[in-house]
Amino acid sequence: MPKPNETAARAYRITTPLGTWRAVFSDRGLRELTLPRHPNKPQAAKDAPELNGQEGARGQRLRTALDARLKGKNADFPLSFFDLDGRPPFFRRIWEAMHAIPFGEVRSYGDLAKAAGSAKAVRAAGQACGANPVVLFLPCHRVVAGSGPGGFGGGMDWKRRLLALEGFSLEA
DNA sequence: ACTGAACTTAAAA
DNA sequence: TTTTAAGTTCAGT
Numbered sequence A: 001m002p003k004p005n006e007t008a009a010r011a012y013r014i015t016t017p018l019g020t021w022r023a024v025f026s027d028r029g030l031r032e033l034t035l036p037r038h039p040n041k042p043q044a045a046k047d048a049p050e051l052n053g054q055e056g057a058r059g060q061r062l063r064t065a066l067d068a069r070l071k072g073k074n075a076d077f078p079l080s081f082f083d084l085d086g087r088p089p090f091f092r093r094i095w096e097a098m099h100a101i102p103f104g105e106v107r108s109y110g111d112l113a114k115a116a117g118s119a120k121a122v123r124a125a126g127q128a129c130g131a132n133p134v135v136l137f138l139p140c141h142r143v144v145a146g147s148g149p150g151g152f153g154g155g156m157d158w159k160r161r162l163l164a165l166e167g168f169s170l171e172a
Numbered sequence B: 001a002c003t004g005a006a007c008t009t010a011a012a013a
Numbered sequence C: 001t002t003t004t005a006a007g008t009t010c011a012g013t
Helices: A056-070 A089-099 A109-115 A122-130 A156-165
Strands: A010-016 A019-026 A029-034
Touching: A010 A056, A019 A056, A029 A056, A089 A109, A089 A122, A109 A122
Parallel strands: none
Antiparallel strands: A010 A019, A019 A029
């Protein structure tokens, strides 16, 4: 029997020119979207079905938006599209702040920490970025360190590639 | 329950 | 230039 207040999560895979992504939906929204070949996360579940035609309009929207983004076009979701349940409040505030970063721009970890109400919690901001469940639409790739590019959980090659799609190039 | 590390940073030594 | 301290969360021990 499932736990009473936990909504069922369904995993899918999404095949794109840039590899097979993995998406997880719950009844409340998109719970997770991860990069192809993410080192720490399980390989795109082989048994997971293609998103193709699943999850109704939400699935369709995600498909469309993802395709657009991988072609370098802007596409976005309101925060209400995501299901951030069960995540720490501070992380959620960080994610909201980074959701507000305009397409093609970058912010520092310090900026996010300040926006989240705790100017000195810059390290925690980094944590939140690393724990970001919805890559690309919660644009953790648009967050750089004060001096230097900072890090990236999915590997720096992805961070560079994603920023390049937005017309921004990482210098160092 | 404590300790250290994590996609950092500003300030002191 | 190297070291240190700081706020939040999580994984170990």
